Amino acid sequence: MLEQQLINALSLGSVYALFALGFTLVFGVLGVINLSHGAIFMLGSYAALLFVDKLALPLWAALIAAMLVTGFIGLIVDYLVLRPLRARNAPHLSPMIATIGVAIMLTNVAQGIFGAENKRFPVGIIPEESFGWGNLHITALQVGIVVISFLLMILLLVVMRRTQLGRALRAIAESPKAAYLLGINVEGLFYLTSFAAAAFGGAAGVLVGLSFNAISPFMGQPMLHKGIAVIILGGMGDIRGAMIGGLFLGFAEVLSVAYVSSDLRDAVAFGLLFLILLVRPSGMFGKVLERKA
Numbered sequence: 647m648l649e650q651q652l653i654n655a656l657s658l659g660s661v662y663a664l665f666a667l668g669f670t671l672v673f674g675v676l677g678v679i680n681l682s683h684g685a686i687f688m689l690g691s692y693a694a695l696l697f698v699d700k701l702a703l704p705l706w707a708a709l710i711a712a713m714l715v716t717g718f719i720g721l722i723v724d725y726l727v728l729r730p731l732r733a734r735n736a737p738h739l740s741p742m743i744a745t746i747g748v749a750i751m752l753t754n755v756a757q758g759i760f761g762a763e764n765k766r767f768p769v770g771i772i773p774e775e776s777f778g779w780g781n782l783h784i785t786a787l788q789v790g791i792v793v794i795s796f797l798l799m800i801l802l803l804v805v806m807r808r809t810q811l812g813r814a815l816r817a818i819a820e821s822p823k824a825a826y827l828l829g830i831n832v833e834g835l836f837y838l839t840s841f842a843a844a845a846f847g848g849a850a851g852v853l854v855g856l857s858f859n860a861i862s863p864f865m866g867q868p869m870l871h872k873g874i875a876v877i878i879l880g881g882m883g884d885i886r887g888a889m890i891g892g893l894f895l896g897f898a899e900v901l902s903v904a905y906v907s908s909d910l911r912d913a914v915a916f917g918l919l920f921l922i923l924l925v926r927p928s929g930m931f932g933k934v935l936e937r938k939a
Contacts, residue, residue: 654900655896661857666891671842671843672843683843686752689851691865694852709794799889802842802885890930
């Protein structure tokens with residue numbers, strides 16, 4: 647049933663978009679591709695699981711707490727890894743290689759602590775209510791995932807477009823040196839960006855963990871590939887593009903599973919990505935961006 651598949655695609659695509667927003671935020675402001683974002687996404691799922699299982703927090707509180715935890719991890723990664731590279735004016739390849747090492751380390755730490763097998767949320771934590779109209783069934787979890795994802799995405803969009811903070815971040819994205827000369831606390835906003843991006847990644851991790859009710863130390867790598875695809879598809883550093891690109895990839899995956907084959911899900915989705923990039927190499931909504939001095 648097409649309507650049911652569209653609902654499923656909206657739920658999946660909104661999580662992809664939320665994950666990609668953190669990715670594109672770091673690239674747009676800091677000018678680096680943080681390849682530890684997938685591992686931070688994975689840690690968000692484990693953090694929420696610990697909060698509901700060990701501390702008996704309600705799900706909404708566990709989501710907020712997991713965002714704070716992953717945001718703090720992102721802040722540490724920025725301070726210990728990205729900041730020294732910025733100070734040395736390292737080439738763009740250096741942060742990518744460094745964050746690959748961070749991702750491997752975080753994945754191994756998670757595997758050592760939690761084991762390699764899948765973990766699940768306790769019974770009764772995930773809402774099981776559903777709404778039905780004829781053959782169409784929408785679960786309360788799907789509604790929650792879509793609502794939370796869109797609220798966070800709209801919040802980021804409003805901050806970037808309507809606030810003084812957003813204007814400062816856009817100024818840094820154009821030229822960090824010029825922003826510094828204008829009196830903007832460039833380094834402080836770099837830290838804030840890393841915190842916010844990691845918090846968004848952690849939120850996406852919680853939502854994916856709830857959606858599939860399966861958490862693994864290795865769940866971050868496939869999502870990292872999807873996130874890279876989304877930000878390239880939407881346009882590097884473009885927030886609107888990350889949102890639309892995430893939804894596009896979600897719809898492409900779900901509809902290919904429903905009407906082509908589950909074995910060809912990624913082939914169809916990434917094949918469409920390849921075709922779009924042949925027509926628009928800078929992405930659907932992006933333009934070729936050059937970071938200025």
